[in-house]
Every structure is written in structure tokens, then in C-alpha cells.
Amino acid sequence: MFLHLLFFSAIALCILPLLPGMAGIILPALSWLPHSLTGTTANAFSLHAFELVITWPGIEQAIGLSLFTGISSSLLALLFTFLILQAHWQSPRWQRIERWLAPVLAMPHVAFAIGFGFLFASTGWLYRLVEQMGFSTQGWDAVVQDPYGLGLILALAIKETPFLLLMSASVLKQIKVDTLYKTASGLGYRHADIWLKVILPQWLPKIRLPFYAVLAFGLSVVDVSLIIGPTRPPTFAVLVWQWFNEPDLTLLPRAAAGALSLLALTLLVLLTARVIEHAVLNIWNKWLYSGANQLRLPGKSTIYAILLLPLIVTPLLVLWSIAQRWRFPDLLPTRFSFRFWQQELAPLWEYSYNSLLLAVVSSVIALVIAIGCLEYRDRFQRQIPFWLITIPMVIPQLSLLFGLQVTSHLVAGQHFWLLVSWSHVIFVFPYIYLALDGPWRSFDRRLTQSALSLGLSQWHAWWQVKRALLMPSIWIALAIGMSVSLAQYLPTQMLGAGRISTITTEAVALASGQDRRVSAIYGLLQAVLPLIFFSLALVAGRCSGVQPCKAKPTNSKAQRSQSIDSKSMNPKIVYSKQTKSKTCC
Incomplete structure (x- = not known):
């Protein structure tokens, strides 16, 4: 009954709102607005x-x-991902790269955009370094808020590459790259040919959904575009956002038409991407059968730019937050002060409290619902379509949230906290579900069946066996959800x-022309909080995991124990019928 409740809660909270949206x-x-907005009924x-x-x-x-x-x-991020992979x-460096992906992913887009501006602006640290080397930067075009959006392209590509790398890791394990590589090598193919003609056609379809998410985000991003994107004219998403903020409510249909046009534009691009992928892999695919070529692919140094740039950004935020006097072209401030922090x-306390409260509430709700949906799928073999x-x-986001915001005016009263928390749940739930889907599928069900055969109830078997073994993944999923909630700008504003007000909303507001020191403080805090979430999740995962110990032998007839050894998991779980306790050996 409880699983049914969670399953239908997921539909009610996360799926059905798409219809009124x-x-x-x-x-x-179509120029129809609710009475609560217009004051008229016609x-x-x-x-x-x-x-x-x-x-x-x-x-x-x-x-x-x-x-x-x-x-x-998006294409640049996809290219970076393939070259790095x-x-x-197949090198020992990949394990080190995976360890560095977490802190890079933890940094929100807004914090990275603020630091990116400090680095590449016309008075940024990179230009200071060039001046100190004896070259003049006078007349150089900056890549921050440039009319062609080059800085926005570079920032989005660098920020989205770690996400695609993380998604690709599980995909490459599924398609068994090592076996494919050995087989193709035996047929005379070299390294570049193997990756282009053997691995790429299998990797690309499986990475389709994460790539579509990156593509849709790049087409409709607002917060990053407001900070480092072009301004005259802005991108279409920023323009629609400006229309939405018009004080004259009679102009709201123009914003709605713009949001609907943005949605249609995004869907058209996604459809075009699907058609091109199908054509390249299934119709114009002679390049797959053209035999081995003496190709060489770069990529060994690409990973350093992807990982080091976000790490360089953080010290810049720290320096700007305590800089009292920093003249151009000095590399370091000449005076330091904590006055702006004070x-x-x-x-900061108020905004941090709001951010943390929203992150905890929305992530916990989404986590419980996601676990319920996964358990419902395992128990009844039915699930919400992926x-x-x-x-x-x-x-x-702008298109969906515009519809939800207009629909919310049909509800009497001002329930802003409830609406914002609900909107965060909508966007946090898919990420937590995806984070837990892999561990849930790889769990060996024989462990639960053995626990049930020892007399444990369904609930106790889940709590003492499955939950205990999957707890590290649950902590990581919770950290991912909190980081996603912390980065939500449009849901909180609309x-x-x-x-x-949250750390993110204030960071975006202050980044558009206010004091750099204050912007650095909010950007730094927004970057540090997700890193704290992931660090605590890793520590909690290690502490809550099944720890190896010795199972004490017993001769009592009242206690019946049995060891369970799974091929996929090393721990042997020992259950006691009287104490319902669990040890591991």
C-alpha cells in the first residue's frame, strides 16, 4: 500500500503538473489570462x-x-567528451579523472559563470597575466558578454563536459569497450579507428538523453546568459525572461508566446539532432565500413582544461571576496579586507537558510518518491515511462515554469514557499531517479530473497539488507539532489x-553590474555549499556501508543463522532471527 502511495505521489507531484504547465x-x-491577473472575466x-x-x-x-x-x-561538449574518453x-589516469569529476560537477553554473567572468573579462586575471608578460591587451576583444556569445559557448561546453563524462562512464561499461577493442585490434584496426568506427556508433545512441538535456539547457539557459552572455541583443531565452518581468500585465501574452516559441524551437532542434544521428549512423554510414585508416585523434590535454579551469575559478572568487584594492594590471590585490564579508x-545567513531549507525539503521528498518508484518497479514490474x-x-525551464506560474494564480492564497518547494521537487526528482536507477538495477535480488527465507518481513529485509548495501548510493543521490536544488534560479524567482531570496538568486542579481567583491562572496558560497554536500555524502556513505567484521559463532538453537555469498557482492550477511541484527564477514 505504501509503495502504491509513493508511486502515485510521483505521478501527482512530478508528472501531472506538466499538463497544467x-x-x-x-x-x-492565445491572449487568455486568469481573472486573478487581469481583473476581468472577458x-x-x-x-x-x-x-x-x-x-x-x-x-x-x-x-x-x-x-x-x-x-x-553542446556539440563542443560532446566532442570534448569523446576525445577525452x-x-x-583504458589508461590508469581514468580513475584519477573520475575522482576529480565530483568537485567539478558540484560547482553550480552561476558560480562558474561569475568566476569565468573574473578570468576572461577585459580586466580579468588572464588579461592581467598577459600585461605582466609585457604584451599590451589594449584593443583586445573580451569573450565575456561579447556580441557573438563565444564566452557563453566556451563556459557552457566546459561546464557540461564533466556531466557527459560521468554519464558516459556507465555507458562504456555496458557496451564492454575492452572486448570490442581487443576484437577490433585483432582485425587490424588502430586506436583512432576503433573508437570512431566501433565504439562511437554504440556510445552515441546510449548517450542521447544526457546530450539532449545539455542541448536543451544550452538553448534555454537564462542565469548564465545574464552573467556572461551577449546583451545587445541577448539570447532569445533572456529576451523572453525580460518580457516576463514587464510590470504591465497586459503584455504577459507576449511573454507566453515567446516561451511557447522557445519550447517549439527547442523541440525542433532536438528532432533535428535525432534525424541527423539516424542519418549518420544508419543511412550515410559508408565511413563505418571504409576499412582501417591511419587516423590520429587529440584529447590527452583536453581533460586538463576541463578540470583545471573550474579549479582556477575558485581561488579567483576567494581573492575577489577579500580584495579591497586591486588595480589593473596587478596580478594580486595590493590591499586585503574582510569588510565586505562583514x-x-x-x-548571507538568511539566504543560506532559505537555500538549505529548500534543498533539504525538496531533495528528501524527491528521494523518498524516487525510491518508492524504483521499489514499485522491482516489485510489480511496472514503472513510469522513462x-x-x-x-x-x-x-x-522557462516555458514549463511560465505555465506553472500562470496556473498557480488559479489557487487562492499566497503559498510561495509551497510552490517553490514543489517546483524544486519537479526538477530534482529526475536527477535523483537517474542516480539511483543504476544501483537499483545492479542489486542482487537473491540477497533479499534469502533474508525473507530466514523469517524477516518484507520491510525488515529491505531495511536491513538492501538499504544497508545501497546506502552510499542513496547519500550520493541526496547530495546530487541538494546541489540541483541549490542551483535553481528560475523556479525560485518565478x-x-x-x-x-536564495544564494543563487542573489548571485545572479549581483553579478549584473554590482561590486565584484560582493558578487565573489555569493559566487564562492554557492560553489562551496555543493562541495560540502558531496563531501558529507562520501563520509556518510563510508560510515553507513556494510563494514567487514567477524560473525560470532553460536550453538544456541534459538538463533538460526545463514551466510549469503553473492557473486556480485563480497560481504556475507548474517541474520539472527531473535535479534534481527546484521553482521558481515
Whole structure:
């Protein structure tokens, strides 16, 4: 009964809201608004809002920038991922690379964008270094807020590559790269040919969903574009966000039409990507059978730029947060002060409390629901379709949240905390579900069956066996959920109506022209909190895992014990019928 409740809770909280979300964007785009917004009951349907979008000055350039930056950054991240994998997968360096992926992934996009600006702005640290080397940077074009979005492309590509690397690790283990490599080597293929003609055609379809998530994010990103993206004109997503913030509510249909257009544009790009993938791998695939070629692929040094750049950003945030005087082109500040930390200490406590509360509440709810859905799948062989779970990952946040925000006006009262927490659950749930899906599938069910045969109830068998062995994965999934919640900018702003301030919302607001020192403080705090989450999760996972010990022999007839040794898991779990205790040997 409890599993049924969790399963239907997932549908009610995370799936069904997509329907009013779509209705809440389509109806306003057709010039229909709720009475709570307009104060009138008469609303005539029309396409006037779409006419306003089409005739907006510079709309072609804004859409072109979104397509150029989103597609280029996603393809560049995919290219970086493939080059790094083919260069390091079968080498001893790969284990070290995997260990470094966690801290890089832990840094939110906003914190990285702020540090990226400190590094590559016209007065950034990179330009200071060039000046100190004796070269003049006068007249150099900066890559931060440049008119072509080159800085935005580079930042998104670097930030999304670790995510694709992490997703690719499990994929390459599934397709058994080592076996494929040995077989192809025996047929005369060299390293580059094996990866291009044997591994790539199997890796690309399996990495499709993470790549679509990266592509959709690049096309619709708002917070990073506000910090380092082009401004005149901005990207289409930023332009729609500016329309949404217009004080005149009669212009809200224009914002709805823009959000719906952004959704249609994203879906069209995703469909085009699917068609191109099918054509390259199944129609224009003669390159797969052209035999061995003497090709060489770069990539050995690419990983250093991907991993080192986010690590360089953090010291820059620290320096700017305590810099009192830092003239150009000095490499280091000439005066240091903690005055800005003291100045921001009071609001920092409030924003940190709001961020942590939202992260804990939404992540715990999403974690419980995700575990319930996975257990429901294992028990009854029924599940929510995978593509339906991942919809919040592959459609623009702005489009979905616009519909949810309009729909929320139909509910009487001001429940901002409830709405913001609910929106965080919607976007956190897919990530936690994906993080736990692999460990749940790899768990050996014979362990639970043996525990049941020893007299344990279904609940005690799950709690004492399955939960105990999967606890490290559960802690990591919880840390991932909290990090995702902490990075949510649009859900907090739109459904909170600006009344709930978090570290992320303040970081984005302060990064658009305020004092660099204050921006560095919020960016640094936003970067440190997810790292703390992952560190605590790793420590908790080690402490809560099954620890090896000696099982004490007993001759008592009242106690009946049995060892269970699984081929896939080394620990032998010993159960006692009287004490229901668990030891491991």
C-alpha cells in the first residue's frame, strides 16, 4: 500500500503538473489570462501575442544567438567528451579523472559563470597575466558578454563536459569497450579507428538523453546568459525572461508566446539532432565500413582544461571576496579586507537558510518518491515511462515554469514557499531517479530473497539488507539532489514571485553590474555549499556501508543463522532471527 502511495505521489507531484504547465503557457499565448491577473472575466482568443514576438526589433538576431550558442556549446561538449574518453578510458589516469569529476560537477553554473567572468573579462586575471608578460591587451576583444556569445559557448561546453563524462562512464561499461577493442585490434584496426568506427556508433545512441538535456539547457539557459552572455541583443531565452518581468500585465501574452516559441524551437532542434544521428549512423554510414585508416585523434590535454579551469575559478572568487584594492594590471590585490564579508554577513545567513531549507525539503521528498518508484518497479514490474520522467530535463525551464506560474494564480492564497518547494521537487526528482536507477538495477535480488527465507518481513529485509548495501548510493543521490536544488534560479524567482531570496538568486542579481567583491562572496558560497554536500555524502556513505567484521559463532538453537555469498557482492550477511541484527564477514 505504501509503495502504491509513493508511486502515485510521483505521478501527482512530478508528472501531472506538466499538463497544467502546458495549458498555462498555451492559453496566455492565445491572449487568455486568469481573472486573478487581469481583473476581468472577458478574454478573447487571438494571435496578437505571436505578432508582437515576430515584429519585435532584433528577434532574428536573438533567435540566431540562441541557436548558435546552444548548438555550438553542446556539440563542443560532446566532442570534448569523446576525445577525452578515447584518450584516457583504458589508461590508469581514468580513475584519477573520475575522482576529480565530483568537485567539478558540484560547482553550480552561476558560480562558474561569475568566476569565468573574473578570468576572461577585459580586466580579468588572464588579461592581467598577459600585461605582466609585457604584451599590451589594449584593443583586445573580451569573450565575456561579447556580441557573438563565444564566452557563453566556451563556459557552457566546459561546464557540461564533466556531466557527459560521468554519464558516459556507465555507458562504456555496458557496451564492454575492452572486448570490442581487443576484437577490433585483432582485425587490424588502430586506436583512432576503433573508437570512431566501433565504439562511437554504440556510445552515441546510449548517450542521447544526457546530450539532449545539455542541448536543451544550452538553448534555454537564462542565469548564465545574464552573467556572461551577449546583451545587445541577448539570447532569445533572456529576451523572453525580460518580457516576463514587464510590470504591465497586459503584455504577459507576449511573454507566453515567446516561451511557447522557445519550447517549439527547442523541440525542433532536438528532432533535428535525432534525424541527423539516424542519418549518420544508419543511412550515410559508408565511413563505418571504409576499412582501417591511419587516423590520429587529440584529447590527452583536453581533460586538463576541463578540470583545471573550474579549479582556477575558485581561488579567483576567494581573492575577489577579500580584495579591497586591486588595480589593473596587478596580478594580486595590493590591499586585503574582510569588510565586505562583514557587510554581507546578516543577509548571507538568511539566504543560506532559505537555500538549505529548500534543498533539504525538496531533495528528501524527491528521494523518498524516487525510491518508492524504483521499489514499485522491482516489485510489480511496472514503472513510469522513462521519457516522461526526464521531460523536466529536456524541455526549457522557462516555458514549463511560465505555465506553472500562470496556473498557480488559479489557487487562492499566497503559498510561495509551497510552490517553490514543489517546483524544486519537479526538477530534482529526475536527477535523483537517474542516480539511483543504476544501483537499483545492479542489486542482487537473491540477497533479499534469502533474508525473507530466514523469517524477516518484507520491510525488515529491505531495511536491513538492501538499504544497508545501497546506502552510499542513496547519500550520493541526496547530495546530487541538494546541489540541483541549490542551483535553481528560475523556479525560485518565478513561483516565489521574488519573495524568496536564495544564494543563487542573489548571485545572479549581483553579478549584473554590482561590486565584484560582493558578487565573489555569493559566487564562492554557492560553489562551496555543493562541495560540502558531496563531501558529507562520501563520509556518510563510508560510515553507513556494510563494514567487514567477524560473525560470532553460536550453538544456541534459538538463533538460526545463514551466510549469503553473492557473486556480485563480497560481504556475507548474517541474520539472527531473535535479534534481527546484521553482521558481515
